[in-house]
Structures are given as C-alpha cells and as structure tokens.
Amino acid sequence: xxxxxxxxxxxxxxxxxxxxxxxxxxxxxxxxxxxxxxxxxxxxxxxxxxxxxxxxxxxxxxxxxxxxxxxxxxxxxxxxxxxxxxxxxxxxxxxxxxxxxxxxxxxxxxxxxxxxxxxxxxxxxxxxxxxxxxxxxxxxxxxxxxxxxxxxxxxxxxxxxxxxxxxxxxxxxxxxxxxxxxxxxxxxxxxxxxxxxxxxxxxxxxxxxxxxxxxxxxxxxxxxxxxxxxxxxxxxxxxxxxxxxxxxxxxxxxxxxxxxxxxxxxxxxxxxxxxxxxxxxxxxxxxxxxxxxxxxxxxxxxxxxxxx
Amino acid sequence: xxxxxxxxxxxxxxxxxxxxxxxxxxxxxxxxxxxxxxxxxxxxxxxxxxxxxxxxxxxxxxxxxxxxxxxxxxxxxxxxxxxxxxxxxxxxxxxxxxxxxxxxxxxxxxxxxxxxxxxxxxxxxxxxxxxxxxxxxxxxxxxxxxxxxxxxxxxxxxxxxxxxxxxxxxxxxxxxxxxxxxxxxxxxxxxxxxxxxxxxxxxxxxxxxxxxxxxxxxxxxxxxxxxxxxxxxxxxxxxxxxxxxxxxxxxxxxxxxxxxxxxxxxxxxxxxxxxxxxxxxxxxxxxxxxxxxxxxxxxxxxxxxxxxxxxxxxxxxxxxxxxx
Numbered sequence: 001x002x003x004x005x006x007x008x009x010x011x012x013x014x015x016x017x018x019x020x021x022x023x024x025x026x027x028x029x030x031x032x033x034x035x036x037x038x039x040x041x042x043x044x045x046x047x048x049x050x051x052x053x054x055x056x057x058x059x060x061x062x063x064x065x066x067x068x069x070x071x072x073x074x075x076x077x078x079x080x081x082x083x084x085x086x087x088x089x090x091x092x093x094x095x096x097x098x099x100x101x102x103x104x105x106x107x108x109x110x111x112x113x114x115x116x117x118x119x120x121x122x123x124x125x126x127x128x129x130x131x132x133x134x135x136x137x138x139x140x141x142x143x144x145x146x147x148x149x150x151x152x153x154x155x156x157x158x159x160x161x162x163x164x165x166x167x168x169x170x171x172x173x174x175x176x177x178x179x180x181x182x183x184x185x186x187x188x189x190x191x192x193x194x195x196x197x198x199x200x201x202x203x204x205x206x207x208x209x210x211x212x213x214x215x216x217x218x219x220x221x222x223x224x225x226x227x228x229x230x231x232x233x234x235x236x237x238x239x240x241x242x243x244x245x246x247x248x249x250x251x252x253x254x255x256x257x258x259x260x261x262x263x264x265x266x267x268x269x270x271x272x273x274x275x276x277x278x279x280x281x282x283x284x285x286x287x288x289x290x291x292x293x294x295x296x297x298x299x300x301x302x303x304x305x306x307x308x
Numbered sequence: 309x310x311x312x313x314x315x316x317x318x319x320x321x322x323x324x325x326x327x328x329x330x331x332x333x334x335x336x337x338x339x340x341x342x343x344x345x346x347x348x349x350x351x352x353x354x355x356x357x358x359x360x361x362x363x364x365x366x367x368x369x370x371x372x373x374x375x376x377x378x379x380x381x382x383x384x385x386x387x388x389x390x391x392x393x394x395x396x397x398x399x400x401x402x403x404x405x406x407x408x409x410x411x412x413x414x415x416x417x418x419x420x421x422x423x424x425x426x427x428x429x430x431x432x433x434x435x436x437x438x439x440x441x442x443x444x445x446x447x448x449x450x451x452x453x454x455x456x457x458x459x460x461x462x463x464x465x466x467x468x469x470x471x472x473x474x475x476x477x478x479x480x481x482x483x484x485x486x487x488x489x490x491x492x493x494x495x496x497x498x499x500x501x502x503x504x505x506x507x508x509x510x511x512x513x514x515x516x517x518x519x520x521x522x523x524x525x526x527x528x529x530x531x532x533x534x535x536x537x538x539x540x541x542x543x544x545x546x547x548x549x550x551x552x553x554x555x556x557x558x559x560x561x562x563x564x565x566x567x568x569x570x571x572x573x574x575x576x577x578x579x580x581x582x583x584x585x586x587x588x589x590x591x592x593x594x595x596x597x598x599x600x601x602x603x604x605x606x607x608x609x610x611x612x613x614x615x616x617x618x619x620x621x622x623x624x625x626x627x628x629x630x631x632x
Contacts, residue, residue: 043424050418051435057450057493060461064453076464119344131331132338142345145353147545147612149553151581152605155588156356156598159363159370179348210337239443242556260445260560272459279446290441294434 065089065276072272085273092263092277097251101258105238108173108254113233115177116184117226123180124188125214129200139189146182151242158246168249173237184229191225192218231293235286255282357605364599369592382599393600396583399484400552403579407491408547412540415498420528422499423506433503440497448560451490452478478561484576487561491551498543505539506532541619548615549608555581580604 064072066084092098126132127139161167195218203213219226244254250261259282263274339346364382368375386393422433439447454461455477463475477486509532517527533540558577559570570590573582584604587597 043421043426047421047426047432050421051432054435054439054493054496056461057439057447057454060453061446061450064459072459075459075467076461077468079459119348122341123345126338126341130334130338130341132335132342135338138342138346141349145349147549147608148353149549149604149608151553151555151584152360152601152608153353153356155584155601156360156363157352159594160356160359175348175352178344179352180345182345185345210334210341214341235441235443239441239445241443241445241560256443256445260449272453272456275449276453279449283442283446286441286443287438290438291434294430294437 061276061280064273065280067273069271069273088273088277089281092274092281095274096258096262096278098255098258098278101253101255101262104248104253105255108170108244109234109237111170112173112177112237113230115174116181116233117229119178119180120184120229121188121219121222121226122214123185124190125192125218127185127189128192129213129218130210142182142185146186154242154246161247167247168252172243172247181233184232187229188222188225191222195221227293231289235289238286360598360601363595364602366595368594370588370594371592375595378595382596383603385596386599386603393580393583396578396580399576399578400554400580403484403488403554404548404551407488407551408544410488410492411495411498411547412543414492415495415502415543416540418496418499419502419506423503433500437496437500440494440500442494444556445560447490447493448557451486451493451561455482455486478574480574480576482576483558483561483574487554487558487577490557490561491554498547501543502536502539505536509535545612545615545619548611552604552608552611553581554579555585558582559585 063079063082065088066082066086067079067088068083068085071078071081071083127135127142157172158167161172166172199217199221200213203217208216239256240254241256241260245257248254248257250257259275259278263271263278265271365377365379366375367378367382418436422429422436426432442450453459457463457474457476457478460477462477466472466475475482477483513531513535514527517531518524522530558573558579559582561577562573570582570586573586578586580600581604584597584600587593587600
C-alpha cells in the first residue's frame with residue numbers, strides 16, 4: 001500500500017538537484033534519478049531464480065502425487081514421463097478414514113480460533129483500556145511468556161493432562177483457547193490502544209458499561225484484527241503436529257498426524273505417492289485461506305503490533 | 309508517545325472526576341476481562357512448569373506409582389556425566405548460528421527484492437510467502453521427497469550432471485544440512501514482516517541521501533537497515549528462541565516418522581529438544597527429562613536477558629518503546 005504512494009511521490013517530484021550552475025562538486029555526483037527504484041535486469045534475474053527455488057518442492061510433490069509407484073522407484077527422471085494418476089487423490093481420501101480426521105482437524109481449529117480470538121481480544125482490551133493494580137507487572141509477564149519455549153510447557157502439560165485423564169479428549173484445546181495467546185493479546189492491545197479515547201468517553205457518557213463498550217464499540221472496529229487472529233489461530237491449529245500426536249490416540253487424531261503416519265503399506269513403510277497426494281489435499285485449505293486474505297498479510301497487518 | 313501520555317492523563321483526570329466507585333468498577337472489570345489469560349497462565353504455564361520442577365527432583369518414569377525424590381541427582385548427571393546432552397546442545401547452537409542469520413538475511417534480501425517495482429509483484433510475494441504457512445507435516449513430506457535416496461530430486465539432478473549417485477541425504481552427516489535447507493524454505497514469513505517495516509521507512513530520508521549523492525548500497529546500509537533494525541532484532545530474537553527448541557522438524561524429516569520410534573532420528577539432527585523427547589518417550593526418564601527442560605528454560609531466560617541488554621547498543625528506536 002505505502003509503496004504505491006512512495007513511488008507516486010517519486011514520480012511526481014521533479015528532479016531538484018544539479019540545477020544551480022555554480023555547483024561544482026568535488027567528486028562526481030550521481031544525478032538523483034527518481035526512477036532508480038525501477039528494477040533492472042539483475043533484480044529480475046534474482047527474483048526468477050529465487051522464485052524457482054521456492055517453487056521446486058511444490059512442483060515436485062505434485063509430480064510424485066500424480067505418479068505410479070513404478071515411476072517413483074524409477075527415480076526422479078521417470079517422473080517426467082507424465083501420466084497423471086488422478087486416482088492417487090481418490091485413494092488418499094479413501095485408504096484412511098480421511099473424513100473423520102478432517103472433521104477432527106476442522107472442529108479443533110474452529111473451536112480454538114474462535115475461543116482464542118475472543119479471549120485475546122477481551123484481555124487485550126483490558127490491558128489497553130482498563131486499569132487495575134498490578135496491570136503493568138501482568139503485562140510484563142505476558143511479554144515474557146512470549147519468550148518461554150512452548151515445548152518446555154507442552155511436555156509437562158501432557159504429563160499433567162495424562163494424570164487428570166484429559167488425554168484423548170478435546171478439553172486441552174478448549175483450555176488453550178480460553179487462555180488466549182500472548183502474541184495475539186499483545187496485538188489486540190496495540191490495536192485497541194490506537195483507538196481514540198473520545199469514542200470510549202462518548203459511550204461512557206451514554207451510560208454504557210465496559211462490556212458494552214467492548215462488545216459494541218471496540219469489537220466492531222477491530223474487524224481486520226479479528227480476521228487476522230482467526231486466520232492465524234486456525235492455521236496454527238490445523239498445522240499443529242505435536243499436540244495431537246501427544247494428546248490424542250491415532251483413531252481420534254487430526255489430519256496432520258494421519259497424513260504423516262497414515263499411508264503405510266503392509267510392511268509398514270510409507271506409500272510415497274499417497275502421502276504426497278494426501279499432503280496436497282491437507283495443505284489446500286491453508287493455502288486457499290492465505291491467498292484470499294493476502295492483502296492483510298502483505299500490508300502491515302501482522303507486523304504493525306511488534307514495531308519497537 | 310508524548311501525545312499518548314497526555315491523552316492518558318486527561319483520561320485519568322476525567323475518570324477521577326467520576327469518583328471512586330467508577331474506579332473500583334473499572335478495576336474489577338480489568339480483572340474480570342483479564343481473567344481468561346490469568347487462568348490460562350496459572351493453569352497452563354505456572355502449574356506445568358512448577359510440576360516439571362518438582363518432577364525434576366525425582367526418578368519418576370511416567371507410569372509406575374513408585375517413585376522417590378533423588379534430590380539434585382538428575383541435574384548433577386546432566387552437568388557431569390551425560391556427553392550426549394552436550395553434543396546435542398552443541399548441534400543446537402550450530403543450528404541456531406547457521407539457520408538464524410541465513411533466515412533473517414535471506415528474508416531481508418527477498419523483502420528488498422519484492423519491495424522494488426517489479427512485474428507480477430503480488431505473485432512473486434505469494435511464492436516466497438506461502439511456504440512459510442504450509443503446515444510442517446507437509447513441508448517435511450515435500451523435503452523428504454527432494455532428499456529421498458531413490459526417487460529424490462536432488463539425487464536425480466546430481467546423477468544428471470554425473471555426480472555421485474544414491475547419496476542418503478537424510479542420514480548422518482547430511483541430515484543436519486537437509487534440516488537447515490528445509491528451515492530456510494520458510495523464511496518468507498520473516499520476509500513479510502521485514503517488508504512491512506521497509507515500507508514504513510520515510511521515503512524522504514532515502515531520497516535526501518540519494519540527492520546528496522549516496523549510492524544505493526550506502527543508503528541501504530546507513531539509512532534503511534538502521535531504520536528497520538528493531539524489526540530485524542525482533543526477528544533474530546524470536547528466530548533464536550524458535551530454533552533452540554526445534555523438535556518436530558527433525559522428527560518429521562527422519563525417514564521413519566512413527567512417533568514411538570524417536571530412535572530413528574539421525575544423530576546429526578538430534579538437537580537438544582529431540583534429546584529431551586527421547587529421554588521422555590524412549591527411555592521413560594520423566595524426572596531426568598524435566599530436569600533437562602528446566603536447564604533449557606533457565607538457559608533461554610538468561611539468553612533473552614543478555615540479548616535484551618545487547619540490543620540497546622545497536623538497535624535504533626525511532627520512538628521510545630511503549631512497554632507500559
């Protein structure tokens with residue numbers, strides 16, 4: 001967004017330099033050229049090479065997902081004899097109880113993203129707009145918990161949940177959702193802090209309580225932030241491997257675990273073609289979501305909060 | 309900053325005028341609204357970490373009800389008679405030292421590239437960014453394909469150019485580098501954050517410098533990088549902490565990725581957290597594993613504090629940091 005503005009300014013601004021004839025620079029000065037920002041051949045070469053490198057894993061997994069087992073064992077070059085095996089995708093969703101795992105993934109991702117977004121917004125609002133004893137200390141703790149390695153808490157949490165009998169239930173995800181996420185709390189707090197005080201004062205004058213101010217004034221204003229939070233949490237949960245692997249039995253697990261260890265032949269080794277097809281189906285929702293909401297992430301959406 | 313604090317003090321004066329009852333209402337609402345996080349912090353952070361601390365003084369094995377306190381024995385063993393831990397720690401540090409600068413540097417490089425006025429900029433940005441949001445399970449499957457011994461792309465290309473054929477990239481000693489390559493594929497996430505901060509650098513500053521005759525490289529080095537240094541610093545910090553605790557990537561990149569067989573992870577990718585995971589779920593040494601977690605925890609905490617101190621030397625903050 002701001003680049004278009006920048007480049008527009010650059011294009012309009014007339015060249016101001018080197019107009020005075022008396023200026024005799026000691027060393028040769030480069031003329032200021034407003035179009036210097038335009039990319040040259042070197043930039044294009046770098047972009048094309050880098051893009052090719054980033055695309056290779058995608059292209060290769062598509063090739064493998066459409067290959068026959070014979071092609072796979074024949075090495076990389078036999079994959080180029082393109083004979084698309086579309087039934088690999090059909091087999092990927094029928095060989096394992098795909099619909100069941102997908103439902104579990106969807107259910108957990110929706111639960112966690114809705115709960116986390118609501119909680120994080122509520123807590124972020126408290127830290128942005130309310131006052132209470134110890135607020136600053138609590139906020140420092142939130143910032144500090146962003147630095148606590150999540151695995152250092154996940155394994156002990158797993159042991160605790162195992163003793164409480166919460167393993168192989170979805171309760172851990174509900175609790176994680178209710179607790180909110182420090183990073184999102186921080187982002188919501190930054191977002192709410194930037195909203196003018198007049199809005200809040202006007203609502204207070206009208207006799208609104210804090211709940212109504214939060215629910216009817218602040219939340220409707222923070223739609224982009226809510227959307228960001230929902231998307232981030234949804235994809236985190238959809239992509240999470242370790243928590244379902246530790247906390248859920250195989251027949252009750254998510255698509256992440258099932259895709260990873262579900263496609264086995266009778267000897268117990270992975271069927272590469274089906275695994276590739278399954279992986280492609282599994283990542284499709286995430287990629288679609290991000291492509292449709294690109295503008296949020298390509299702008300200053302997620303990063304604006306972390307600015308120093 | 310100044311305008312904000314005056315606004316706050318006005319608000320304080322305003323609410324003071326509303327009286328003590330109002331302030332009490334606001335304060336109790338603060339705790340009510342913050343309670344989900346407070347509850348979560350106590351139940352899901354303090355309790356597990358405290359429980360881990362307690363367990364670390366025992367020989368608990370995860371199943372049997374018979375366990376006893378062993379005092380500091382676990383910690384003594386970690387520091388005196390477990391060379392595997394130190395080897396895994398050295399590998400982890402090597403991983404951090406290689407992966408973090410390459411990730412941040414590569415992210416900066418790509419951000420500068422896609423910040424230029426190039427054709428199909430949106431598509432190019434998406435190509436760099438999307439890998440960073442692909443779930444790790446699929447990322448690992450993709451890179452296992454590339455590094456696969458028989459059907460892998462890398463061996464295919466090497467064979468085509470007459471190089472050595474049939475290298476087992478996912479075994480020692482190459483697995484470590486495969487892991488780093490896989491990590492670097494996801495640097496587009498950092499690119500996006502850096503890109504956003506690049507776009508916030510005041511264009512007048514750069515243009516003024518160019519008018520004064522500074523070369524593009526000089527402008528980049530002396531103006532752009534200092535202006536975005538808080539973001540770069542943030543990337544380095546979060547990158548270090550994330551890289552120190554890498555566990556899932558080596559597990560999923562290992563050829564057999566059955567959960568119960570953590571023993572299949574090659575030694576060169578047995579980073580610290582993998583070692584911890586093995587102690588828990590391969591050897592059932594929960595007491596010892598939690599002690600390792602606590603050592604790690606203190607280590608990360610100390611490192612964060614040191615980096616925080618260091619940052620004041622070289623990070624340029626445009627405005628005072630609003631940490632409240």
